[in-house]
Amino acid sequence: MPRFLKLVQLLILVLVPLAFLVSRGQGSKTLLVAYYDVGQGDAIFIRTPSEYDILIDGGPDNAVLAELAHDLPLNDRTLDLVVLTHPHADHLTGLLSVLDRYHVGRIIESGVSYSTATYTEWHSAMSDKEIPITIALAGQAIDLPDGTHIEILAPRESMEGQSISNINNASVVMRLTYGGTSFLFTGDAETDVLDDIAATHTVTATVWKVSHHGSRNGIDDSFLNAVDPHYAVISVGEGNRYDHPHPEALAILAAHNIETYRTDQNGTIRMRSDGTTLTIK
Ligand SMILES: [Zn+2]
Numbered sequence: 001m002p003r004f005l006k007l008v009q010l011l012i013l014v015l016v017p018l019a020f021l022v023s024r025g026q027g028s029k030t031l032l033v034a035y036y037d038v039g040q041g042d043a044i045f046i047r048t049p050s051e052y053d054i055l056i057d058g059g060p061d062n063a064v065l066a067e068l069a070h071d072l073p074l075n076d077r078t079l080d081l082v083v084l085t086h087p088h089a090d091h092l093t094g095l096l097s098v099l100d101r102y103h104v105g106r107i108i109e110s111g112v113s114y115s116t117a118t119y120t121e122w123h124s125a126m127s128d129k130e131i132p133i134t135i136a137l138a139g140q141a142i143d144l145p146d147g148t149h150i151e152i153l154a155p156r157e158s159m160e161g162q163s164i165s166n167i168n169n170a171s172v173v174m175r176l177t178y179g180g181t182s183f184l185f186t187g188d189a190e191t192d193v194l195d196d197i198a199a200t201h202t203v204t205a206t207v208w209k210v211s212h213h214g215s216r217n218g219i220d221d222s223f224l225n226a227v228d229p230h231y232a233v234i235s236v237g238e239g240n241r242y243d244h245p246h247p248e249a250l251a252i253l254a255a256h257n258i259e260t261y262r263t264d265q266n267g268t269i270r271m272r273s274d275g276t277t278l279t280i281k
Pocket of ligand 1: 041042088090091188212213
């Protein structure tokens with residue numbers, strides 16, 4: 001073999017594994033949880049240390065696409081998991097553009113019955129693209145080899161095809177833990193449901209995404225005592241017509257000395273955890 005070829009071979013042997021280590025190393029020790037500023041609605045992106053990508057809800061329009069483009073490399077058009085907490089438009093509409101733009105590995109939803117054109121479109125897009133669906137049920141869990149653990153806490157019985165008067169209470173509720181840090185996502189579930197969950201499950205969390213955009217029915221003292229968060233995040237649109245967050249909800253958070261972030265005031269909130277320490281941007 002000519003000497004220069006040997007050199008090329010050696011460089012490849014040395015540099016390729018190095019490049020691999022560097023590329024995996026960049027994200028390999030931190031978990032990202034990004035609460036997107038999508039106006040009045042919810043859209044939360046999670047990238048685990050091994051780059052398993054999850055989107056919880058899509059917000060009220062396609063603003064979520066620009067946010068995702070910020071967190072995902074240009075050539076990465078895959079989301080491993082999309083969770084629809086419940087089919088209200090402020091959680092669902094943006095997901096239609098997400099299904100258009102991204103390959104989605106799996107969808108978790110409650111499957112609750114709700115008649116809107118958007119929800120029908122969502123289900124036909126899912127079946128056209130043959131995306132596997134899991135109907136959320138308390139007790140289901142996802143364990144990733146990188147140490148991320150996700151547990152579904154609600155619904156407690158299958159909502160598939162069920163008609164209920166208040167679909168906020170069909171919300172998929174999830175708790176994610178990574179090392180000593182934990183994140184609770186409660187969708188728009190209201191306090192009667194939240195208090196039931198707290199009675200039967202561990203809900204403690206470093207960060208709680210406050211239910212229902214800081215509405216009065218999304219928070220009470222007993223649930224906040226159970227979660228005992230260091231931080232709260234309220235996903236809410238500036239000057240929204242529901243007057244979210246409610247002053248009493250803010251007063252409860254203040255009385256418990258919870259450091260509270262709001263997407264209408266802080267914009268997108270990105271939290272990174274190394275399993276011990278949380279940094280917030
Ligand atoms: Zn909502």
